[in-house]
Amino acid sequence: MHLKISFLMVCAVISLTACTSSNRFDGSSTNQAAENFIPGSASDPESVPYFQQKVGDRVLFEVNQSTLTPEGRIILDGQAIWLMTNTDYTVIIEGHADEQGTREYNLALGARRADEARSYLVSRGVSAGRMQVLSYGKERPIEVCSEESCYARNRRSVTVITSGLTG
Amino acid sequence: MMIRVLSTLFALLGAIPSFAQNGPLRIEITEGVIEPLPFAVPDLMAETSEGFKIGQDLARVIAADLTGTGLFRELPSSAFISQVSNFDAPIQYADWKAINAQALVTGAVSVQGSKLILKFRLYDVFSGAELGDGLQIVGSTDGWRRIAHKVSDAVYSRITGESAYFDSRVVYVSETGPKSERRKRLAIMDYDGANVKYLTGSEAIVLAPRLDSNGERVLYTSYESGFPSIYLLDVESVERRSLESQKGSMSFAPRFAPDGQTVVYSLSQGGNTDIYSMNIASGQAKRLTSAPSIETAPSYSPNGNQIVFESDRSGSQQLYVMSAGGGEARRISFGDGRYGTPVWSPRGDLIAFTKQSKGRFHIGVMRNDGSEERLLTASFLDEGPTWSPNGRVIMFARETQGASGRTSLYSVDITGRNLRPVRTPEGGSDPSWGPLQQ
Structure with a gap:
């Protein structure tokens, strides 16, 4: 778990530098990037897969908490930069909870988590009008075991890209 | 068709006294029944040839209703010395x-086309007398289980002096599929899990x-629009309409006021969840709480004067x-622990809740001032x-642990005894028990 977060942090920092450097597609970028570039795939910095995998589309929360962790803030910093670079996208921020709670409370907790992520993105310059929040409570876990290792990954907010480039 | 049955039944059963008439054959539920009362229900006598099979089926449902309470124990027909071959x-x-x-239920049944006529009597064997008057119930053959439940209701009421709950329905969420992709649809069933009817599809959570x-309308939360919001559905026609669809907000946890005209629910805006009430006809909403904490799961007292809810403001x-x-x-x-999903009892004296403590979930009850808390169940997730409807039994959902975790319905007596699964065709959660039908 911790390893994964560190990895995503590095990616977020890389994407930050990548985005601020100019002329990504003018042929003067590094050989490696040129070799691997496939439009629409995770190698395409403007693609949704890139956002999901390289920037990181989710942040995790502590038990019953909606406060962002330092790791969560770094992911969201990356999301903010990406969203401000790719301004034609809108997003829905989903909030989720683990199964250790009652249905209604978890819906409210998921709403808190999603809104926490939304507010942070707003504070980093993303227009509030591009974002909607949605809570799934405990209805859509991604991990199904009944152990903390799964619960930790289910207590999340996920930034879902909802519309593509409109031209 | 059911409506006709209902009114007929109501007219006939209106005469039932709500309290047992004489002493000896009596269960005082409040004292807690350790030893169930032995009773016999011979197959109902067939007065027409079509009545033979249904007479057996009716007796089985009556017996299952009574034994299911934990208050009664059925004596098998193999033990019977005398047979009842003539109702009179x-x-x-x-x-x-x-x-x-100690109790004997006899009955006779005749089938005339789609009409079913049932007569029954209840005897207090040790007093050597009938308990209450014989009754006749007329209904349709399709609704035969309801007629059996009507008999059980009368037997239970006469012996316990309490109102009963067998002829009632439960709306719940029927669940299939893996935990990470559970498909959910609304269903309604008889209290015992029979006659399941689906009220929605499972396209949306x-x-x-x-x-x-x-028992005619259902409030629920649906993700039909992409966002959770509250809906009102008519059980008979299954027509539904959205009650709350403010952009940028989510609504959930709706519940009717006792008057049926008002709904109380939670609305989430800007990450904060508060409680609102709304007049169903006008759509006019009123905010009832305004705290930065989570306020949800509201439930009215039966007189409609108060609302119990959960909050994490502390x-x-x-x-x-x-x-x-x-x-x-x-x-x-x-x-100790966390308390949620409070529900006021129909008698007004108790509040049932879900409690989380030390990694376990419990269903419990407390008096409406919070005193005399008692936990009735314990599991990984209740x-x-x-x-x-009579405030004696609580139904709830239990989910098992792990990747193959499955949700199903259970009932338990408010004494904490008689924990029983309620069998449904698929998984089940979020039960809501309706009134005794008329």
Whole structure:
């Protein structure tokens, strides 16, 4: 778990530098990037897969908490930069909870988590009008075991890209 | 067709006294019944040839209703000394005493086309007398299980002096599929899990349906629009309409006021969840709480004057009571752990809740001032209590642990005894127990 977060942090920092450097597609970028570039795939910095995998589309929360962790803030910093670079996208921020709670409370907790992520993105310059929040409570876990290792990954907010480039 | 049955039944059963008439054959539920009362239900006599099979089936349902309470124990027909072959013949009390049958239910049934006519009598064997008057119930053959439940209701009421709950329905969420992709649809069933009817599809997640006090309309939460919001559905026509669809907000946890005209629910805006009430006809909403904490799972007292709800304003989930119009709330839960999903009992004296403590979930009850807390169940995940119409039994959902975790319905007596699964065709959660039907 911790390893994964560190990895995503590095990616977020890389994407930050990548985005601020100019002329990504003018042929003067590094050989490696040129070799691997496939439009629409995770190698395409403007693609949704890139956002999901390289920037990181989710942040995790502590038990019953909606406060962002330092790791969560770094992911969201990356999301903010990406969203401000790719301004034609809108997003829905989903909030989720683990199964250790009652249905209604978890819906409210998921709403808190999603809104926490939304507010942070707003504070980093993303227009509030591009974002909607949605809570799934405990209805859509991604991990199904009944152990903390799964619960930790289910207590999340996920930034879902909802519309593509409109031209 | 059912409507016709209902009114007929109502007219006939209106005459049933709500309290047992004489002493000896009596169960005092409040004292807690350790030894179930032995009873016999011979197959109902067939007065027409079509009545033979249905007479057996009716007796089985009556027996299952009574034994299912934990208050009664059925004596098998193999133990019977005398047979009942004529509904009007005198009862051989000595034969029933000899096998220790304290109560005896006899009945006769005739089928005329799609019409079913049932007559029954209840005997107090040790007093050597009939308990209450014989009754005749007329209904349709399709609704034969309801007719059996009507008999059980009368037997239960006469012996316990309490109103019963067998002829009632439960709306719930029927679940299939793996935990990470559970498909949910609303369903309604008889209290015993029979006659399941689906009320919605499973294209969108649906949650926490709540029946009104007539059992005719359901409030629930659906993700139909992409965002959770509350809906009103008519059970008979299954027509539904959205009640709340403000952009940028989510609504959930709806419940009817006792008057059926008002809904109380939670609305989430900007990450904050508060409680609102809305007049169903006008759509006019009123905010009842305004705190930065989570306020949800509201439930009215039966007189409609107060609302119990959960809030984490103290730092953890606890139960509070406020006036139905909002305003200051009084905390009523003070034990270890977290308390949620409070539901006021139909008698008004108790509040059922879900409690989380030390990694376990419990269904419990407390008095409406928070005193005399008692936990009735314990498991990996028990949740979402609902009251039987007479306030004696609680139904809830239990989910098993792990990747293959499955949710199913259970019932438990408010004494904590008689925990029983309620069999449904698929998984089940979020039950809401409706009224005794008329």
